[in-house]
Amino acid sequence: MAKKAELHIDGEIIELPVITGTENETAIDISRLRAETGVITLDKGFKNTGSTQSGITFLDGEKGILRYRGYAIEELAEESSFLEVAFLLIYGELPTSEDLAAFEKEISEHTLVHEDVRSILDGFPSKAHPMGVLSSLVSSLTAFYPKSLDPNRSVEEINGTIIRSIAKLPTLAAWSFKNRMRQPVIYPDNSLGYCENFIRMMFSLPTLNYEVNPVVASALNKLLILHADHEQNCSASTVRIVGSSHASLYASVSAGIAALWGPLHGGANQAVIEMLEQIKDDGGDVDKYVAKAKDRSDSFRLMGFGHRVYKSFDPRATIIKKAADEVLGQLGVEDPVLDIAKKLEQVALNDEYFKVKGLYPNVDFYSGIIYRAIGIPTDMFTVMFALGRLPGWIAQWKEMRENGEPIGRPRQIYTGATERKYVPIEKR
Numbered sequence: 001m002a003k004k005a006e007l008h009i010d011g012e013i014i015e016l017p018v019i020t021g022t023e024n025e026t027a028i029d030i031s032r033l034r035a036e037t038g039v040i041t042l043d044k045g046f047k048n049t050g051s052t053q054s055g056i057t058f059l060d061g062e063k064g065i066l067r068y069r070g071y072a073i074e075e076l077a078e079e080s081s082f083l084e085v086a087f088l089l090i091y092g093e094l095p096t097s098e099d100l101a102a103f104e105k106e107i108s109e110h111t112l113v114h115e116d117v118r119s120i121l122d123g124f125p126s127k128a129h130p131m132g133v134l135s136s137l138v139s140s141l142t143a144f145y146p147k148s149l150d151p152n153r154s155v156e157e158i159n160g161t162i163i164r165s166i167a168k169l170p171t172l173a174a175w176s177f178k179n180r181m182r183q184p185v186i187y188p189d190n191s192l193g194y195c196e197n198f199i200r201m202m203f204s205l206p207t208l209n210y211e212v213n214p215v216v217a218s219a220l221n222k223l224l225i226l227h228a229d230h231e232q233n234c235s236a237s238t239v240r241i242v243g244s245s246h247a248s249l250y251a252s253v254s255a256g257i258a259a260l261w262g263p264l265h266g267g268a269n270q271a272v273i274e275m276l277e278q279i280k281d282d283g284g285d286v287d288k289y290v291a292k293a294k295d296r297s298d299s300f301r302l303m304g305f306g307h308r309v310y311k312s313f314d315p316r317a318t319i320i321k322k323a324a325d326e327v328l329g330q331l332g333v334e335d336p337v338l339d340i341a342k343k344l345e346q347v348a349l350n351d352e353y354f355k356v357k358g359l360y361p362n363v364d365f366y367s368g369i370i371y372r373a374i375g376i377p378t379d380m381f382t383v384m385f386a387l388g389r390l391p392g393w394i395a396q397w398k399e400m401r402e403n404g405e406p407i408g409r410p411r412q413i414y415t416g417a418t419e420r421k422y423v424p425i426e427k428r
């Protein structure tokens with residue numbers, strides 16, 4: 001028999017359908033609640049609210065499981081490439097070797113951006129945060145591809161926008177870094193792989209014969225896979241909600257980049273390194289900072305610890321921790337900040353406060369350490385996250401559009417003044 005939930009309100013009993021997902025997650029369907037009772041639910045931060053039914057990513061925060069389209073993140077991170085994972089997330093199945101070759105070819109043929117993008121880039125001061133620049137440049141693509149403004153076009157045309165987004169984001173991301181460095185931009189090289197091309201556009205100069213280090217490219221490939229999707233997080237929900245008004249993919253992704261920027265979301269990787277440097281400059285007293293994080297009267301939090309969903313461990317953190325050790329070993333990097341990170345991790349993992357609240361290092365605790373080791377400057381860390389998350393945003397946007405989801409428009413409980421009479425200014 002189908003499960004039902006009962007809601008008792010004002011002496012009435014309302015029956016609500018119960019929905020079960022393929023992994024047995026359960027939801028009470030309240031979509032008819034307001035129409036039938038006049039009441040709404042209140043759930044600040046959507047901690048208990050499912051905004052959609054999705055077939056893209058499954059995660060179980062209690063058991064530390066993360067799967068893209070049913071495939072374990074551990075296997076994908078170990079064995080696949082970022083573009084293979086992008087294909088899987090966006091189109092739903094693993095590509096055959098022919099599918100993947102065609103996908104990679106198409107992407108490599110669209111890496112160049114319109115030359116006028118350079119004049120937009122030149123308009124930004126060098127101090128501009130690269131996330132702001134990236135978000136603006138992605139939004140500016142609507143001007144170069146005006147047909148993309150209509151998200152109701154044919155599947156082929158939508159696919160063209162998808163391919164262009166994946167192809168051009170590394171170019172725009174690397175150029176936002178070049179703007180910050182006031183260095184000439186490096187044009188894409190279509191003979192290189194996705195990660196190799198990005199690294200070259202970041203670090204090469206017109207005067208250099210730059211060789212991409214395969215250790216760095218492989219580390220980047222893994223990092224991008226680990227960040228590729230994470231179901232209905234703040235930025236994915238933003239992409240879906242912006243797209244639900246039938247805004248274009250570029251506009252929706254640009255909004256996703258803005259949502260990712262904050263230190264409680266993607267900006268945490270930058271905040272982690274800044275925090276570790278602060279602890280180092282302050283004498284390296286890890287206990288002092290753990291005490292600050294536990295002090296309720298102090299707003300300081302341990303950046304890179306805690307997660308809205310993972311309350312036992314973040315499976316991505318386990319993979320990335322191992323990768324960080326390997327990359328640092330292979331590159332021969334010794335970093336005092338890494339020693340602080342290791343001490344902090346040990347102290348926090350053995351501390352009752354963190355254990356009771358289920359606060360463990362998340363993916364961003366370690367990703368910043370790798371980015372630093374491969375020479376990515378701190379304020380580019382979140383841009384790297386955006387690069388990884390793009391296929392997830394695209395998959396979420398595409399699924400939302402294909403399911404014909406209604407415009408996202410939450411309700412509220414009004415707590416302001418009740419009706420008052422307007423008083424003309426001279427009588428106030």
Ligand code: ACO
Pocket residue numbers: 263264265266268293294300301302303304305306307308309357359362363364
């Ligand atoms: N350091 C110290 N205390 C913390 C931390 C932390 N990093 N994170 C949570 N807490 C405490 C809170 O003070 C709160 O304590 P209380 O119950 O006594 O009030 C309790 O743990 C629950 O915290 P919430 O903020 O309610 O948990 P929520 O699920 O809303 O937030 C979040 C999750 C935002 C990730 C939070 O843990 C945090 O701010 N972490 C640091 C920032 C960070 O690393 N963000 C990256 C997330 S991963 C990602 O986006 C890829």
